[in-house]
Amino acid sequence: MNSNSSQPKGHEPVALITGTSSGFGLLTALTLARLGYKIVATMRDLERRDELIQQAEQAGVLERMHLLALDVTDEASVAAAVQATLELTGRIDVLVNNAGLAVGGFVEEVDMEAWRRQMETNFFGLIAVTKAVLPVMRAQRSGLIINVSSVSGLxxxxxxxxxxxxKFAVEGFSESLRQEMLSYGVRVVIVEPGSFRTPIWSKGIAGIHNPEGSPYRARLEEVLRYSRRSAETAPDPQQVADLIGRITAKRAPRLRYPVGKGSRMLMIGKALLPWKVLEGIISRSLRAMK
Ligand SMILES: NC(=O)c1ccc[n+]([C@@H]2O[C@H](COP(=O)([O-])OP(=O)(O)OC[C@H]3O[C@@H](n4cnc5c(N)ncnc54)[C@H](OP(=O)(O)O)[C@@H]3O)[C@@H](O)[C@H]2O)c1
Structure with missing residues (x-):
């Protein structure tokens, strides 16, 4: 454990992570375990646990891993997982709100059920888990909540x-929560990755319909081409897990941590450029992806 760690001394710190069946969640579970955390690795479907178990075994951290079922869209499942965590560990030092999915398509063509599923998972789910953990951290007078947003939250x-x-909703929520919890010793941080090579893009792209005869067909095809190319060429997601590891060791973390070239460039671009210039750059990048 890093000597600058703000985690309380005298006991093994505990991290609860959502969405650990793949991608950032899985890598973060392994990374924090290597840093000395006891990990409560949660996933909505425990049948998808094999990859995490296999990698934890290889990394020699399996004994630090406790797997629990947690579907962020199911309040009873959230309450049961937090209760089980407390019975197992007695405390929660770090919560990584990572679970998420990507719904795409042009606005007119995305059905309301898909809009709701997107918000239920990425936004209301994150709130439900946070609300279940806050009383624990408030009573401890310590804790760190890391919300995985995105460059798409900017x-x-x-x-x-x-x-x-x-993700914009996650950003606003996190800004408010951070200020609410400052005086209770609970810190709130947003991690904003650009594109990284995880299964989220193939899952998301598979769910996008681009029907024959759609007025948006050609434009959506550009977007899909761009997404496929990004998914293939995106960097190693371990960078994000490593960043989360570094954040847990900080006594006074910042609010925002953009990670990945695209995310940092967009953050600077958005701060410095008029919107019209920025949208021109985005549009040219999409058209260039033939
Ligand atoms: N990869 C990127 O380029 C990128 C960039 C910016 C931000 N992000 C964010 O990073 C986070 C992790 O995504 P990822 O890229 O690592 O993709 P991923 O590999 O698809 O991981 C997403 C995880 O969330 C889980 N999940 C989905 N719905 C859930 C629910 N209702 N309850 C609990 N877990 C649920 C998935 O479980 P299943 O296996 O059961 O589907 C999976 O474990 C997401 O919040 C995403 O928006 C990703």
Whole structure:
């Protein structure tokens, strides 16, 4: 454990992570376990646990891993998982709100059920887990909540309005929560990754319909081409897990941590450039992806 760690001394710190069946969640579970955390690795479907168990075994951290079922869209499942965590560990030092999915399509063509699923998972789910953990951290007078947002929480891209809306909501929620919890010793941080190579893109792209005869067909095809290319060429998601590891060791973390070239460039671009210039750059990048 890093000597600068703000985690309380004298006991093994505990991290509860959502969505650990793949991607950032799985890598974060392994990374924090290597840093000395006891991990409560949660996933909505425990049948998808094999990859995490296998990698934890290889990394020699399996004994630090406790797997629990947690579907962020099911309040009873959230309450049961937090209760089981407390029975197991007696405390929660770090919560990583990572579970998420990406719904895409042009606004007019995304059905309301898909809009709701997007918000239920990425936004209301994150709130439900946070609300269940807050009383624990407030009573401890310590804790760190890391909300995994996205570059899409900073700038909306065409073809991914549901995803952008959910992540913008996470950003506003986190700003308010951070200020509410400051005097209770609970710190709130937002991690904002650009594109990284995880299964989220193939899952999301598979769910996008681009029907024959749609007035948006050609534009949506550009977006899909861009997404497929990004999914193939995106960097190693371990960078995000490593960043989360570093954040847990900080006594006074910042609010926002953009990670990945695209995310940092967009953050600077959005701060410095007029919106019209920025949307021109986004549009040219999409068209260039032939
Ligand atoms: N990869 C990127 O480029 C990127 C960039 C910016 C932000 N992000 C964010 O990073 C987070 C992790 O995504 P990822 O890229 O690592 O993708 P991923 O590999 O698809 O992981 C998403 C995880 O969330 C889980 N999940 C989905 N719905 C859930 C629910 N209702 N309850 C509990 N868990 C649920 C998934 O479980 P199943 O296996 O059961 O589906 C999976 O474990 C997400 O919040 C995503 O928006 C990703």
């Amino acid at each position: 700038t909306g891209f065409p073809g991914y309005a549901p995803y952008a809306a959910s």
